[in-house]
Amino acid sequence: xxxxxxxxQKEMYRGQQYSQIYFARLHLMRxxxxxxxxxxxxxLPVCTVLGLEEGKECIIVGTIYKHMKLKPSILDExxxxxxxxxxxxPHNFVSSDDYLVLExxxxxxxxxxxxxxxxxxxxxxxxxxxxxxxxxxxxMVEDILxxxxxxxxxxxxxxxxxxxxxxxxxxxxxxxxxxxxxxxxFIDHITGHLGDEKEQSFAARxxxxxxxxxxxxxxxxxxxxxxxxxxxxxxxxxxIKELDILLTQIAAxxxxxxxxxxxxxxxxxxxxxxxxxxxxxxxxxxxxxxSCSNPHSFELxxxxxxxxxxxxxxxxxxxxxxxxxxxxxxxxLRWRHLAPTAPNTLGCYPFTDRDPFFIETCPHVYFVGNQExxxxxxIKGSEGQVVRLICIPRFVETGTAVVLNxxxxxxxxxxxxxxxxx
Amino acid sequence: xxxxxxxxxxFRQKKKTAARRGVGKSKANKATSFKKPKNxxxxxxDQVQPPALISHGALDLQxxxxxxxxxxxxxxxxxxxxxxxxxxxxxxWERAKALGLNPPKDVERLLRAEKVNAQCLWDGRI
Numbered sequence: 001x002x003x004x005x006x007x008x009q010k011e012m013y014r015g016q017q018y019s020q021i022y023f024a025r026l027h028l029m030r031x032x033x034x035x036x037x038x039x040x041x042x043x044l045p046v047c048t049v050l051g052l053e054e055g056k057e058c059i060i061v062g063t064i065y066k067h068m069k070l071k072p073s074i075l076d077e078x079x080x081x082x083x084x085x086x087x088x089x090p091h092n093f094v095s096s097d098d099y100l101v102l103e104x105x106x107x108x109x110x111x112x113x114x115x116x117x118x119x120x121x122x123x124x125x126x127x128x129x130x131x132x133x134x135x136x137x138x139x140m141v142e143d144i145l146x147x148x149x150x151x152x153x154x155x156x157x158x159x160x161x162x163x164x165x166x167x168x169x170x171x172x173x174x175x176x177x178x179x180x181x182x183x184x185x186f187i188d189h190i191t192g193h194l195g196d197e198k199e200q201s202f203a204a205r206x207x208x209x210x211x212x213x214x215x216x217x218x219x220x221x222x223x224x225x226x227x228x229x230x231x232x233x234x235x236x237x238x239x240i241k242e243l244d245i246l247l248t249q250i251a252a253x254x255x256x257x258x259x260x261x262x263x264x265x266x267x268x269x270x271x272x273x274x275x276x277x278x279x280x281x282x283x284x285x286x287x288x289x290x291s292c293s294n295p296h297s298f299e300l301x302x303x304x305x306x307x308x309x310x311x312x313x314x315x316x317x318x319x320x321x322x323x324x325x326x327x328x329x330x331x332x333l334r335w336r337h338l339a340p341t342a343p344n345t346l347g348c349y350p351f352t353d354r355d356p357f358f359i360e361t362c363p364h365v366y367f368v369g370n371q372e373x374x375x376x377x378x379i380k381g382s383e384g385q386v387v388r389l390i391c392i393p394r395f396v397e398t399g400t401a402v403v404l405n406x407x408x409x410x411x412x413x414x415x416x417x418x419x420x421x422x
Numbered sequence: 423x424x425x426x427x428x429x430x431x432x433f434r435q436k437k438k439t440a441a442r443r444g445v446g447k448s449k450a451n452k453a454t455s456f457k458k459p460k461n462x463x464x465x466x467x468d469q470v471q472p473p474a475l476i477s478h479g480a481l482d483l484q485x486x487x488x489x490x491x492x493x494x495x496x497x498x499x500x501x502x503x504x505x506x507x508x509x510x511x512x513x514x515w516e517r518a519k520a521l522g523l524n525p526p527k528d529v530e531r532l533l534r535a536e537k538v539n540a541q542c543l544w545d546g547r548i
Contacts, residue, residue, distance in 0.1 A: 023504035353509075
């Protein structure tokens with residue numbers, strides 16, 4: 001398991017601000033981009049933003065900042081009337097007035113040019129730009145170099161039998177719309193208690209189950225900050241107890257990884273730390289049970305996996321446009337950064353000396369949980385990297401889980417319905 | 423107020439001809455040029471307190487700022503190694519080393535071996 005980089009146990013908060021993580025990110029990625037520039041445009045000088053001269057063609061490297069007039073500002077809470085409905089409803093904040101600015105430690109410069117579509121980019125990406133400063137003081141962009149897919153360790157060609165990894169997310173156990181029978185059907189299916197010989201032999205080939213976030217749902221009325229009566233307190237612990245009972249059945253037979261999501265009892269900001277073992281007295285008795293961080297990175301049989309419970313991609317959806325969620329996922333790989341909008345619009349721990357969301361090696365499987373529907377695509381990088389992208393749908397809404405065949409990286413779904421049609 | 427009345431006395435010190443670090447298009451701080459006058463704790467000017475602003479014949483700020491602290495303050499203020507607030511000086515030095523920025527070895531020696539302030543100069547003041 002390679003989740004050490006997402007742990008914050010060793011970090012100590014000393015009053016640092018987010019400028020530290022941006023500094024670490026800029027330096028880390030700038031060094032890497034400097035090594036790529038000679039292969040891209042070899043004869044152009046590289047300079048800092050402050051070193052720009054009007055009309056001189058050059059390359060600058062820095063962090064992108066996107067100015068968005070529709071982006072909600074905390075200050076609006078003070079200027080507008082306070083009401084019970086939240087001022088901001090999550091939707092897309094892109095507008096045609098957005099513009100991009102490139103920033104490094106010496107200064108910032110507004111970017112112009114038809115090449116850069118602001119709706120594609122977000123604040124926090126580090127890129128190299130080829131262009132020149134205009135008379136108006138902007139930087140006219142002629143070409144852009146993104147980090148590109150990182151290097152991928154080649155998977156040895158495997159023959160032999162199929163081995164399956166099952167992904168599920170958004171169980172929302174304990175919530176009003178969750179149907180316990182539906183998840184129980186899922187459990188019975190993957191543990192081989194259902195179906196004929198063919199189904200059971202499929203279940204026997206499942207080698208790993210990954211639960212990607214939002215496994216419990218707490219009644220919202222209990223979380224308003226009021227003191228709880230003892231009856232309410234026991235209501236608060238019911239969802240996680242129910243989840244533990246269900247997960248024990250899985251952990252008894254198959255290795256199980258559980259990741260926290262935005263609605264789970266874990267810390268709010270990324271990287272979310274692993275759910276505590278004491279929440280799972282039943283399942284944690286098995287050594288097949290692993291409570292993992294979000295994001296989660298692991299390797300099985302020379303296949304490397306990387307995934308989140310959805311916060312990084314959902315945030316990209318609010319601040320940029322793409323044809324589908326897989327498009328956002330592909331961009332994060334091309335920018336070599338799991339969560340570029342952190343810490344700008346996505347909660348993040350203020351690291352000082354590193355940026356754990358930097359993607360160092362290309363995974364073979366990249367998954368994102370808690371999405372509206374199942375989507376999957378196999379994408380190829382410029383150096384022969386092959387990545388299977390998976391959007392895992394919310395189980396409570398769709399009753400669908402995703403099955404990946406590790407032998408050929410093919411993906412399909414299994415759906416469970418518990419309604420009897422009348 | 424300046425104590426002497428003529429213009430030569432007004433500018434008590436001549437400008438140093440050593441590399442003048444100004445705000446502008448100069449590159450990031452060269453690691454070896456720490457030849458700043460005493461008590462100067464800011465980028466862009468040679469003096470933190472020009473003679474015109476000295477009141478009652480004594481400088482305002484002279485507490486625990488010996489030459490060792492001076493070197494460390496210049497390290498704190500240097501833009502090349504990133505923000506200094508919220509980190510110990512040694513952590514910032516290690517980060518600079520890890521990112522390949524070649525921070526000055528003198529600063530490391532001072533921070534590890536001698537009794538100096540581990541926190542940056544703004545610690546507790548902001």
